[in-house]
Amino acid sequence: MSAVTRHLARELSLVTETRVTRLAAAPDGWWLSDPDGLDHGPFDRVVITAPSPQALVLVEPHDAALAQACREVIQRPCWMAWARFDGPLPLLPDVAEEWQAATVATGPLRFVARNDHKPGRARQGESLTLLARLAWSEEQLEAPADWVAEQLLDAFCASLPEGTPRPIPRETGAHRWRFAQPDVFARGEPVNRDYRRSTNGLALCGDGWRGPRVEDAWLSGHHLGTVLAGSR
Numbered sequence: 001m002s003a004v005t006r007h008l009a010r011e012l013s014l015v016t017e018t019r020v021t022r023l024a025a026a027p028d029g030w031w032l033s034d035p036d037g038l039d040h041g042p043f044d045r046v047v048i049t050a051p052s053p054q055a056l057v058l059v060e061p062h063d064a065a066l067a068q069a070c071r072e073v074i075q076r077p078c079w080m081a082w083a084r085f086d087g088p089l090p091l092l093p094d095v096a097e098e099w100q101a102a103t104v105a106t107g108p109l110r111f112v113a114r115n116d117h118k119p120g121r122a123r124q125g126e127s128l129t130l131l132a133r134l135a136w137s138e139e140q141l142e143a144p145a146d147w148v149a150e151q152l153l154d155a156f157c158a159s160l161p162e163g164t165p166r167p168i169p170r171e172t173g174a175h176r177w178r179f180a181q182p183d184v185f186a187r188g189e190p191v192n193r194d195y196r197r198s199t200n201g202l203a204l205c206g207d208g209w210r211g212p213r214v215e216d217a218w219l220s221g222h223h224l225g226t227v228l229a230g231s232r
């Protein structure tokens with residue numbers, strides 16, 4: 001997911017792996033503080049792409065309207081598991097040998113991606129990403145990761161046609177994305193309002209302002225960037 005932004009940022013000066021804990025407005029611009037007590041700045045503008053609950057903490061002391069907008073974007077959690085295999089998955093009747101992804105209609109599992117069939121990954125060996133249903137993720141939010149991985153792999157195996165030998169993984173694991181997916185459409189917002197801006201130099205963009213996919217994040221940032229570039 002980050003390949004596009006890594007490519008776009010290749011000639012930019014970046015500070016990464018740094019959580020911003022606080023924003024401060026000073027006469028020379030915005031300053032960003034990190035957990036080591038370092039201050040970064042000054043900046044004319046600050047664009048925040050963090051999920052809304054994390055953006056809220058940063059904008060709340062500075063802009064009531066942006067803070068309220070953040071409160072209105074619900075971010076739902078999602079459990080994601082993976083399984084790696086020593087050999088190929090069993091062949092499935094009436095299914096292309098090179099199948100790449102599957103959706104599962106019922107149970108805890110909603111989506112399966114076959115990672116080694118993505119471009120450029122042929123040599124990584126058979127591996128699956130297993131995305132849980134959001135409602136199930138909410139119910140099992142505090143469950144242990146090993147148990148979640150087992151449940152999602154069991155659900156995958158149960159979705160295979162009867163008689164298919166159960167694939168035995170070499171390694172499994174799970175990760176909980178606490179702010180995985182925005183509930184944008186529940187808000188009924190029109191998608192042409194896919195970023196927020198204040199007059200004091202703060203702005204918010206990202207998937208939460210538009211929809212749950214990476215192209216939504218892209219379009220939100222693109223629309224905000226176009227407006228900012230035109231308002232120098």
Ligand SMILES: Cc1cc2nc3c(=O)[nH]c(=O)nc-3n(C[C@H](O)[C@H](O)[C@H](O)COP(=O)(O)OP(=O)(O)OC[C@H]3O[C@@H](n4cnc5c(N)ncnc54)[C@H](O)[C@@H]3O)c2cc1C
Nearest residue numbers: 018019020049050054080177180206207212213214215217
């Ligand atoms: C498990 C999973 C699978 C997905 N699969 C797909 C898929 O197959 N296809 C698809 O189109 N979309 C998929 N998505 C959705 C896609 O990943 C998102 O839509 C996209 O990453 C959103 O980009 P963004 O830049 O808005 O936010 P993010 O990618 O969430 O980036 C926000 C960044 O802000 C950082 N951050 C947060 N707080 C702070 C802070 N205080 N200081 C500094 N940095 C901070 C975070 O660490 C993060 O790096 C998936 C999402 C998940 C969780």
